Amino acid sequence: MRKPLALGALVLSSALLIVGCTADTEPDTTPTDTAVEETTAAEETTAAEETEGTEPGAAGAITIWTDAERQDAIQAEADKFAADTGATVEVVQKNFEDLRNDFIAQVPTGEGPDITVGAHDWLGALVTAGVVDTVDLGATTGNFESVALEAFTYDGQLYALPYSLETVALIQNVDLVGEEAPATWDDMVAAAEAAGAERPIAINTAGETGDAYTMYGFQTSFGAPVFVQDDSGSYTTEVGMGGEAGEAFAQWLYDNGASGTGYISTTVDYDINNELFNSGTAAYTIQGPWAISSFPDVNLKVNPIPSAGGEPAAPFVGVQGFYLSSQSQNALLATDFLVNYLGSEEGQQALYEADPRIPALSAIADSVSDDPIIAGFLASSQNGVPMPSIPEMGAVWDFWNAAQVQIINGADPATTWNTMIDNLNAELNG
Amino acid sequence: MAQSTSAAAQPRTTSPTPQPEPHARRWRGNGAGFLVKLALMAIVNAFGVLVILQAWAVESWWILGASVVLLLLADIVYFSKRALPLKYLFPGLVFLFIFQIFTMGYTAYVALTNYGTGHAGSMEQAVDAALIQDERRVDDSPAYPLAIVTQEPDVVGFAINDEGVVRVGTETEPLTEVEDAEVAENGTPTAVPGWDVVPRAELYADAELQETVLSLRVPVSDEADDGSIRTREGTRGTIYQSSLEWDPDAQTLTNTDTGVVYSPTATGEFAAPDGTRLTTGWYVFVGFDNFVRAFTDGNLAGDLLQVTLWTFAFAALSVLVSFGLGLFFAIVYNDDRLRGRKVIRTLLILPYAFPAFMSALLWRGMLNSEFGIVNDLFFFGAGIGWLSDPWLAKFAVLFVNVWLSYPYWFLVSTGALQSLPGDTLEAATIDGAGRWRKFQYITLPLLLVSTAPLAISSFAFSFNNFTIIYMLTEGGPGFVNSPSRLGATDILISAIYKISGVSGGVADYGMASALSIMVFVVIGIISALAFRQTRKLEEF
Numbered sequence: 001m002r003k004p005l006a007l008g009a010l011v012l013s014s015a016l017l018i019v020g021c022t023a024d025t026e027p028d029t030t031p032t033d034t035a036v037e038e039t040t041a042a043e044e045t046t047a048a049e050e051t052e053g054t055e056p057g058a059a060g061a062i063t064i065w066t067d068a069e070r071q072d073a074i075q076a077e078a079d080k081f082a083a084d085t086g087a088t089v090e091v092v093q094k095n096f097e098d099l100r101n102d103f104i105a106q107v108p109t110g111e112g113p114d115i116t117v118g119a120h121d122w123l124g125a126l127v128t129a130g131v132v133d134t135v136d137l138g139a140t141t142g143n144f145e146s147v148a149l150e151a152f153t154y155d156g157q158l159y160a161l162p163y164s165l166e167t168v169a170l171i172q173n174v175d176l177v178g179e180e181a182p183a184t185w186d187d188m189v190a191a192a193e194a195a196g197a198e199r200p201i202a203i204n205t206a207g208e209t210g211d212a213y214t215m216y217g218f219q220t221s222f223g224a225p226v227f228v229q230d231d232s233g234s235y236t237t238e239v240g241m242g243g244e245a246g247e248a249f250a251q252w253l254y255d256n257g258a259s260g261t262g263y264i265s266t267t268v269d270y271d272i273n274n275e276l277f278n279s280g281t282a283a284y285t286i287q288g289p290w291a292i293s294s295f296p297d298v299n300l301k302v303n304p305i306p307s308a309g310g311e312p313a314a315p316f317v318g319v320q321g322f323y324l325s326s327q328s329q330n331a332l333l334a335t336d337f338l339v340n341y342l343g344s345e346e347g348q349q350a351l352y353e354a355d356p357r358i359p360a361l362s363a364i365a366d367s368v369s370d371d372p373i374i375a376g377f378l379a380s381s382q383n384g385v386p387m388p389s390i391p392e393m394g395a396v397w398d399f400w401n402a403a404q405v406q407i408i409n410g411a412d413p414a415t416t417w418n419t420m421i422d423n424l425n426a427e428l429n430g
Numbered sequence: 431m432a433q434s435t436s437a438a439a440q441p442r443t444t445s446p447t448p449q450p451e452p453h454a455r456r457w458r459g460n461g462a463g464f465l466v467k468l469a470l471m472a473i474v475n476a477f478g479v480l481v482i483l484q485a486w487a488v489e490s491w492w493i494l495g496a497s498v499v500l501l502l503l504a505d506i507v508y509f510s511k512r513a514l515p516l517k518y519l520f521p522g523l524v525f526l527f528i529f530q531i532f533t534m535g536y537t538a539y540v541a542l543t544n545y546g547t548g549h550a551g552s553m554e555q556a557v558d559a560a561l562i563q564d565e566r567r568v569d570d571s572p573a574y575p576l577a578i579v580t581q582e583p584d585v586v587g588f589a590i591n592d593e594g595v596v597r598v599g600t601e602t603e604p605l606t607e608v609e610d611a612e613v614a615e616n617g618t619p620t621a622v623p624g625w626d627v628v629p630r631a632e633l634y635a636d637a638e639l640q641e642t643v644l645s646l647r648v649p650v651s652d653e654a655d656d657g658s659i660r661t662r663e664g665t666r667g668t669i670y671q672s673s674l675e676w677d678p679d680a681q682t683l684t685n686t687d688t689g690v691v692y693s694p695t696a697t698g699e700f701a702a703p704d705g706t707r708l709t710t711g712w713y714v715f716v717g718f719d720n721f722v723r724a725f726t727d728g729n730l731a732g733d734l735l736q737v738t739l740w741t742f743a744f745a746a747l748s749v750l751v752s753f754g755l756g757l758f759f760a761i762v763y764n765d766d767r768l769r770g771r772k773v774i775r776t777l778l779i780l781p782y783a784f785p786a787f788m789s790a791l792l793w794r795g796m797l798n799s800e801f802g803i804v805n806d807l808f809f810f811g812a813g814i815g816w817l818s819d820p821w822l823a824k825f826a827v828l829f830v831n832v833w834l835s836y837p838y839w840f841l842v843s844t845g846a847l848q849s850l851p852g853d854t855l856e857a858a859t860i861d862g863a864g865r866w867r868k869f870q871y872i873t874l875p876l877l878l879v880s881t882a883p884l885a886i887s888s889f890a891f892s893f894n895n896f897t898i899i900y901m902l903t904e905g906g907p908g909f910v911n912s913p914s915r916l917g918a919t920d921i922l923i924s925a926i927y928k929i930s931g932v933s934g935g936v937a938d939y940g941m942a943s944a945l946s947i948m949v950f951v952v953i954g955i956i957s958a959l960a961f962r963q964t965r966k967l968e969e970f
Contacts (some may be wrong), residue, residue, distance in 0.1 A: 060637045086634055086635060087634060101932070101937065104550050107550075108555055125547045127710070128549040128711075129709035130550065130551055130556055130559025131548055131551070133562055136567060138666050155563065208818050208907055209904050210903075266818060269798075326555070326558060331644055332640040332643060332644050335663040336664065339662070339663060340663065391936050395931075398908075398915035402906070406910060408777075411626070416910075423913045
């Protein structure tokens with residue numbers, strides 16, 4: 001008897017609620033078909049005036065994923081782009097650590113963004129997952145640091161717009177050992193001993209986990225790269241750190257580990273490392289720009305890493321940039337924004353100011369090199385090699401770190417190192 | 431619910447008089463309560479319809495179907511007078527469905543696929559990716575200023591400016607020179623005789639045209655080897671070449687340069703007859719492959735056995751030791767003669783109040799062999815490698831876990847002790863039982879009745895205690911010279927995390943799901959057996 005009344009009231013009230021809800025929520029969603037129509041309605045006036053015969057307001061929307069540090073700079077460029085083109089740009093903030101897996105998981109479902117911020121060492125995984133599109137920077141290609149372009153190149157194709165570099169360098173305590181860069185590991189130890197430092201150098205090994213990343217500059221100075229690079233600079237899957245060069249590096253680790261001089265110790269993790277250097281206990285350390293704020297008490301100078309094995313030390317360079325989704329529904333707008341806005345000098349300058357990292361655009365890198373810290377890291381990165389981005393790299397870290405820890409702790413260097421190489425080859429080919 | 435039905439059923443057998451309806455049925459419901467219900471249901475419906483609309487928009491039919499069914503059920507249940515018990519059960523059932531059954535079902539589904547890096551999307555997307563990766567910019571190609579031009583009806587072409595010479599072409603017509611074209615200062619053609627130049631604003635506003643422009647390839651000449659002009663953002667044209675061709679009927683990709691044919695394989699990849707594969711694959715149903723691989727992979731099997739044994743040892747010892755310690759303290763501090771019991775009890779509970787991952791990180795620092803306070807204070811600065819020796823690391827993990835969990839057992843035991851029947855203990859005392867005998871035959875059995883189920887759940891929790899392992903040792907120290915990436919303190923769940931490769935960026939979700947299901951089965955069996963045992967305790 002009362003049912004029709006109740007149902008009527010129900011339908012009415014829920015309808016009201018839906019209207020209220022949808023108006024709030026739809027612009028927040030990723031660009032679905034309905035959202036596109038909804039959001040572009042605002043541009044209808046401008047777009048409709050200029051178009052005849054085309055559907056009004058179909059300019060499309062692009063979505064960009066970013067982390068918190070870069071959000072403001074990207075938003076500013078996005079506003080400029082929106083004003084110029086009438087397109088809607090939505091900047092979504094996410095945790096940097098989540099970006100890679102979320103991008104791989106969501107692009108195939110159609111829920112992913114058109115552009116995402118990312119690190120270059122994700123590239124292999126992104127290409128194998130088929131979620132990134134190639135990028136053509138046109139005439140501006142030559143304006144970027146070559147290591148940055150090399151890093152985003154996979155199988156001869158460029159996959160992202162680079163914008164910043166990061167690398168580790170030798171940081172030295174000027175009050176103890178002066179500003180001069182030591183050329184070799186032995187020079188460095190000698191200088192530190194002459195200055196009376198308790199420890200010549202602090203090297204982070206991430207405790208018992210191992211940190212082959214920080215150690216890589218020394219490893220390459222023995223001529224033992226993790227993977228062999230081909231002529232174009234792309235990494236092959238051939239492990240390059242075996243053989244005599246690798247054994248020599250392992251021996252060096254052993255000689256400076258628990259059974260040798262003890263300069264390198266697995267008791268040092270990131271925080272202890274920074275504390276040792278900041279307190280003046282260690283005269284040198286190997287760290288990246290992210291750790292500089294941990295050294296407020298030290299008068300420091302950033303220099304290239306000294307050679308331990310005779311060849312130049314080439315630390316890993318990490319590059320960050322913007323990837324383009326392979327499933328973008330608005331690829332033309334997204335590319336336009338990527339290349340002509342984010343890739344422009346003003347865009348890169350704004351990104352640098354929002355989050356000062358070593359710029360990948362050479363012009364900006366030059367203009368900020370009067371900052372001695374940036375200049376120091378830039379010099380170190382120019383010696384460096386991009387961290388391999390091939391998917392095989394994911395399997396390497398655990399083996400590599402563990403072997404280094406065991407050797408530092410006193411395991412037989414040659415056997416441990418060669419077993420690690422064997423296991424690695426078995427894993428990569430098996 | 432149980433009460434209302436029994437209340438309705440019982441009187442019928444005892445008294446012959448017609449029984450009044452239970453109050454819930456008697457209530458005609460047009461007062462304030464009905465309005466509240468209506469408002470609540472309106473919210474539920476609004477939310478449901480919203481979800482349905484969104485699911486429709488993103489074309490996820492499973493979610494759409496499930497939401498429609500759930501919403502209809504909700505309306506039927508709450509607006510019919512018949513389904514009284516369901517009114518109470520329904521929310522619980524919905525949560526059960528969404529958070530338990532769906533999650534488990536989905537995990538099982540993933541376990542039967544090879545979903546992971548390299549097998550992330552559909553076959554169609556893998557073809558897209560292969561074509562994208564194959565199409566290469568010709569190395570010395572300049573970037574030509576480019577304009578999009580149209581001709582009636584529906585012909586779209588590119589006009590490029592090749593150092594002052596404007597050339598126009600379409601998909602079928604290679605580039606040919608056009609006389610009398612006008613170019614802007616930046617080189618972009620602005621007027622081409624016989625063609626309409628599309629203004630930039632119009633391109634921005636027309637999504638369909640954008641797609642056409644992106645997929646348009648204008649041949650440079652009649653020779654296919656010369657490549658074709660392509661634009662990415664509508665203002666610059668560059669020469670590209672591609673060699674792969676997709677044949678939708680045969681479902682194969684053919685390299686037109688070498689003639690190699692890549693056909694789809696059962697594992698979701700394109701492979702040539704000689705075994706070379708294209709980079710991007712798609713995910714396919716692989717049946718029980720993941721489960722078989724977990725048992726037969728020579729690199730894993732040996733270390734997984736060690737890890738499994740340690741997992742059982744870790745979980746069992748964690749529960750036994752922390753239970754014993756907690757019970758001991760509970761008995762000691764349950765004595766009425768003790769002063770300041772409350773203060774001491776509060777202090778004892780403190781470790782339980784810290785977040786476990788913080789405590790684990792603190793202990794990691796304190797156990798550092800060179801800089802840690804444990805070696806400095808208690809072992810005269812000896813460099814004992816608490817976290818670098820396999821056995822000491824096991825001990826350290828166990829010790830920290832006991833330190834974290836004994837306050838819980840202290841709390842539980844204290845509560846249970848205080849609720850023990852005093853008369854039984856008194857009777858035992860009168861019968862001349864000593865302290866130990868009373869504890870052995872009365873206190874402990876009675877205590878176990880209420881705490882054994884907690885012990886079982888605590889075992890299951892320790893079995894999967896990822897936090898403490900990862901924060902304290904990350905599973906290390908690694909097995910020496912082992913081909914797996916596992917370590918001495920890895921328990922099954924942390925081993926799964928390492929094997930799945932999620933942390934390294936090369937994820938194998940199929941394998942990880944299969945292993946998780948195995949862990950779930952193991953814990954399920956142990957818990958079932960243990961609960962059966964505890965029923966015997968209740969016979970006291």
